[in-house]
Amino acid sequence: MADLCVRAPAKINLHLEVLGLRPDGFHELAMVMQSIDLADSLRLRPTADGQISLQCDRAELPTDSSNLVVKAGEMLRARSGFTELGAQIVLEKRIPIGAGLAGGSSNGAAALIGLNELWGLGFKSQELHSMAAELGSDMPFCLDGGTQLCFGRGELLEALAFNSTEPPALLLLKHPGVSVSTPWAYGRCKELRGDFYLEAEADFEQRRQALRQAPLLGAIAGNGSWPPLRNDLQAVVEPEVETVRQGLALLRQTEQHLAVAMSGSGPSLFALFSNLDQARTAHADLAERFELYGFESWCCGFSDRGASLLP
Ligand SMILES: C[C@@](CO)(OP(=O)(O)O)[C@H](O)COP(=O)(O)OP(=O)(O)OC[C@H]1O[C@@H](n2ccc(N)nc2=O)[C@H](O)[C@@H]1O
Numbered sequence: 329m330a331d332l333c334v335r336a337p338a339k340i341n342l343h344l345e346v347l348g349l350r351p352d353g354f355h356e357l358a359m360v361m362q363s364i365d366l367a368d369s370l371r372l373r374p375t376a377d378g379q380i381s382l383q384c385d386r387a388e389l390p391t392d393s394s395n396l397v398v399k400a401g402e403m404l405r406a407r408s409g410f411t412e413l414g415a416q417i418v419l420e421k422r423i424p425i426g427a428g429l430a431g432g433s434s435n436g437a438a439a440l441i442g443l444n445e446l447w448g449l450g451f452k453s454q455e456l457h458s459m460a461a462e463l464g465s466d467m468p469f470c471l472d473g474g475t476q477l478c479f480g481r482g483e484l485l486e487a488l489a490f491n492s493t494e495p496p497a498l499l500l501l502k503h504p505g506v507s508v509s510t511p512w513a514y515g516r517c518k519e520l521r522g523d524f525y526l527e528a529e530a531d532f533e534q535r536r537q538a539l540r541q542a543p544l545l546g547a548i549a550g551n552g553s554w555p556p557l558r559n560d561l562q563a564v565v566e567p568e569v570e571t572v573r574q575g576l577a578l579l580r581q582t583e584q585h586l587a588v589a590m591s592g593s594g595p596s597l598f599a600l601f602s603n604l605d606q607a608r609t610a611h612a613d614l615a616e617r618f619e620l621y622g623f624e625s626w627c628c629g630f631s632d633r634g635a636s637l638l639p
């Protein structure tokens with residue numbers, strides 16, 4: 329069988345609202361997530377040795393069961409009952425690690441989709457979503473991708489669609505020397521705001537309904553200008569991480585940006601533009617300053633899908 333290739337797009341958060349605490353200790357969230365055209369790729373080859381071996385071009389990433397690609401493969405094989413299944417996997421990373429872009433989650437989602445196909449297991453989408461939710465809160469989104477309302481821990485999805493002929497584009501910044509621990513960010517949020525967390529399901533539902541009718545959804549539907557973006561973890565991370573403050577200040581200097589925010593638990597930062605040309609112009613105008621402050625920067629478009637098999 330020829331090698332199978334899978335694309336694993338990154339995501340940004342267009343809205344991240346922390347509602348309160350759940351009985352399982354995770355946070356109840358109301359989010360809008362968007363797949364972007366910055367993606368890792370996985371190449372899969374079947375083996376008969378019962379091993380899942382991973383090669384990766386980033387030395388700082390483990391290639392054992394702590395890598396979400398291997399973890400996803402082991403879960404899929406265990407659920408299938410065919411313990412002799414094996415695969416050789418080559419992971420090509422382009423998404424910055426620990427950046428708030430769900431690179432790991434997206435790789436796990438790509439492994440679920442790719443190995444389900446490679447091994448001919450026939451697991452349905454709902455079964456893959458259930459495995460993804462056990463592997464990480466952002467992984468179910470990474471299976472479907474596109475534009476989604478995400479509730480619960482992040483695994484309850486409601487698909488949205490950009491209703492504009494020309495989807496927005498973004499300028500993305502990340503400082504290579506900085507990463508933010510997601511557990512730390514949520515823990516800090518609880519320290520700072522825990523006394524004001526909502527508790528009742530009725531209050532959670534009221535916030536979900538408010539988000540479904542928020543101006544952001546109007547902008548996504550193509551009728552209305554972009555509102556300021558909300559990310560409750562940005563309010564936690566920004567005071568503690570200087571490069572986040574610097575990056576936000578630089579992005580706010582760009583001409584014609586629609587909005588500026590941190591993605592997820594950071595430290596990635598992005599500015600939205602009406603189209604890729606405007607993002608590229610802004611990138612060219614400030615490239616020297618980004619470099620001076622040590623930022624890596626990308627221009628990319630939105631993507632209407634998540635992890636997907638490449639032809
Ligand atoms: C912050 C967000 C926003 O999209 O993404 P990233 O910034 O990581 O990309 C997500 O909530 C991250 O999702 P993910 O990275 O899959 O989190 P998980 O592995 O499930 O959980 C890591 C830790 O984050 C905290 N966590 C995560 C999700 C959630 N709804 N409540 C939480 O409190 C918990 O401390 C948990 O132990």
Ligand SMILES: Nc1ncnc2c1ncn2[C@@H]1O[C@H](COP(=O)(O)OP(=O)(O)O)[C@@H](O)[C@H]1O
Nearest residue numbers: 394395396425426427428429430431432433435
């Ligand atoms: N294939 C992978 N790619 C990236 N990170 C991975 C992978 N497997 C496990 N991880 C771990 O998952 C953590 C979160 O990874 P990632 O999803 O890139 O972060 P974020 O969601 O903040 O962008 C990292 O600290 C990393 O060590």
